Amino acid sequence: MGNGSYDAFHWLYPPMYHKEGLWLDDVAPLTKAVGIPVICPGKIIRPEMADEAIREGKITAVALGRALLADSDWVNKAASGKPEDIRPCIGCNVGCIGRIFAGKTMLCAVNANLFHEAEQALIPAETPKKVAVIGGGVGGMEVARIAARRGHDVTIYEKADRLGGMTLVANVPDYKNASRRLLKWFEKDIREAGVKVELNREFSVDDVKNLDADAFVISTGAFPKIPRIPGVERENVTTAIDALLGKAEIGQNVVVVGGGQVGCEVAYELLRDGKRVAVVEFLNGLMAGGKEPVSAAVVLMLQDLLNYYKADIRLSSALKEIRENSVLIEKDGSTQELPADTVIMATGFVENNSLYNALKDSGKEVYVVGDARRSPGNIMRSVADDNEVGRKI
Ligand SMILES: Cc1cc2nc3c(=O)[nH]c(=O)nc-3n(C[C@H](O)[C@H](O)[C@H](O)COP(=O)(O)O)c2cc1C
Ligand code: SF4
The missing domain is CATH 3.40.50.720 (NAD(P)-binding Rossmann-like Domain)
Known part of the structure; x- marks a missing residue:
């Protein structure tokens, strides 16, 4: 049993923003009611979580999807009492579901040898260096x-x-x-x-x-790549890295420049901290640029989260100038001013x-x-x- 649908895509292929074992509590009443085995997947990454869910009667057995792509030896490592040896799936959806929906062969972000285990077996070096x-x-x-x-x-x-x-x-x-x-x-x-x-x-x-x-x-x-924008050297300007690491003082009104995955994740953090956040993106979609496509499950979930927390999302908008307490952006030839105690540059690397x-x-x-x-x-x-x-x- 899984959950979600193609219209609720990120529930179907839950990315990192969903909690681990996200369907276990939903499925528990079903397991108790039907009297037949119920098997459930959904970010069951740690054997301890699988054990607990089965012991508590929430499910009869677990299905492992992406966890097995990340480490095909998951079950053996769990059975031999070495859960710390399991290479975890990080829920990025980059290599697996992201590539499948892009019509490409499946890969795994953390397991470079997936499906190539035999041909990529390690050969001892002829000359140790x-x-x-x-x-x-x-x-x-x-x-x-x-x-x-x-x-x-x-x-x-x-x-x-x-x-x-x-x-x-x-x-x-x-x-x-x-x-x-x-x-x-x-x-x-x-x-x-x-x-x-x-x-x-x-x-x-x-x-x-x-x-x-x-x-x-x-x-x-x-x-971090910092574009040359008038005012970019001001004290109210910082980078996504410093914002995430807590190295920058962040005011109440924040403008995140760049709506890629990094910018959206920073915006999500700040919104959850109670800040008012605008995201300014040059393209006409979030996470639409970059050399590496972002999986639809990730895009849709982050968009939902930003909308839930009422982010002010400004697409097709160019940052023109950073001022002491605001920024000027341009969209379709007209200029607007957004309040900005802090401007966070998430404009790539x-x-x-x-x-x-x-x-x-x-x-x-x-x-x-x-x-x-x-x-x-x-x-x-x-x-x-x-x-x-x-x-x-
Ligand atoms: C590469 C891949 C292919 C999948 N194919 C199907 C499918 O054909 N039918 C289906 O119901 N679910 C499919 N799923 C969803 C999984 O069954 C599962 O619900 C989902 O991946 C969450 O579990 P996990 O965290 O263990 O991967 C697929 C998932 C992945 C990653
Ligand atoms: S590509 Fe990412 S989400 Fe998919 S199996 Fe590998 S680590 Fe997990």
């Missing part, structure tokens, strides 16, 4: 764990005091439980693969050149590839991966690219 991975985001950890399992001696150098990179920022909202577990899974997996980690290590080009390594993987992520550019002709074996290679990316692109590099080194 010292591999330096610069940047410990999800992409860096993926390349590291694969390369280390093939016999390379791998060290991740991360400038922050934690691994995770941009995913740490994306994981701030409370509904990102599964994504937080994914980072834990990566940390455990790289540890078990024997990857060494050095935190608080920020490198210049010379520092990297002086590292004792045979191969370099540049996984330095991306910077640009590759942080300066280290790679400085090294690529140095004669060393150098790879660039993830957002540092092509931005804006997403976890799926990063994991897929880095898995491939990990198998190639």
Whole structure:
């Protein structure tokens, strides 16, 4: 038994904004009434949740959909009492349902080897190398764990005091439980693969050149892209990253510039905090731009959430000027002023590839991966690219 319909699409393929096990309470009375086995899916990602629902008589058995795409060994790991070994589905819908509805072959954002397990089996490296991975985001950890399992001696150098990179920022909202577990899974997996980690290590080009390594993987992520708009340097302007990390003071009237997934998630957070939020988007739809299409289930759910909290959504609108307490936007040739104590720029990202550019002709074996290679990316692109590099080194 599932729930939803094509007219209520995000209930059918529940993305990350829905709670885990979202149908269990709905189905419990049915199970008790019908007297025949009832099997239920719906973001049952943790074996503990499956156990509990069956023990409490809410369902007879669980169906695992996307959880098995993310980790086809889910059941064996659960049965052997190692739930922490399960690589969690993060409910992004990017690789699975998003691609199916785009007429493409199914992939999984967190499982780069899905459906290619045999041909992509790990082959021990002919010549074990010292591999330096610069940047410990999800992409860096993926390349590291694969390369280390093939016999390379791998060290991740991360400038922050934690691994995770941009995913740490994306994981701030409370509904990102599964994504937080994914980072834990990566940390455990790289540890078990024997990857060494050095935190608080920020490198210049010379520092990297002086590292004792045979191969370099540049996984330095991306910077926020800030358009040149009059007033963009004002104090009331911040980035989506700083807003999510709580590094910026946010006033009551907020204008989020950019209606991509990042902008919409920031707007949703602030609306739930009781702020009045306008989203200004140049295109005529939310989450309609970017190189990576966003799954319809994600788009429709975020739109519903923003509408529920009464966001002021301004489509086909260009930001013209930022003032002390307002912004000017232009739509169809006419200018409007929106109140703005704070303006949050969610206008995309640009590759942080300066280290790679400085090294690529140095004669060393150098790879660039993830957002540092092509931005804006997403976890799926990063994991897929880095898995491939990990198998190639
Ligand atoms: C790739 C994919 C294909 C699906 N195909 C069907 C289908 O043909 N019929 C159906 O009723 N549900 C289908 N579903 C929905 C699942 O049965 C399930 O209700 C949904 O994915 C939520 O469960 P999950 O969180 O365990 O994935 C599909 C889901 C996915 C991810
Ligand atoms: S693509 Fe995303 S939603 Fe789909 S199975 Fe993989 S992690 Fe889950």
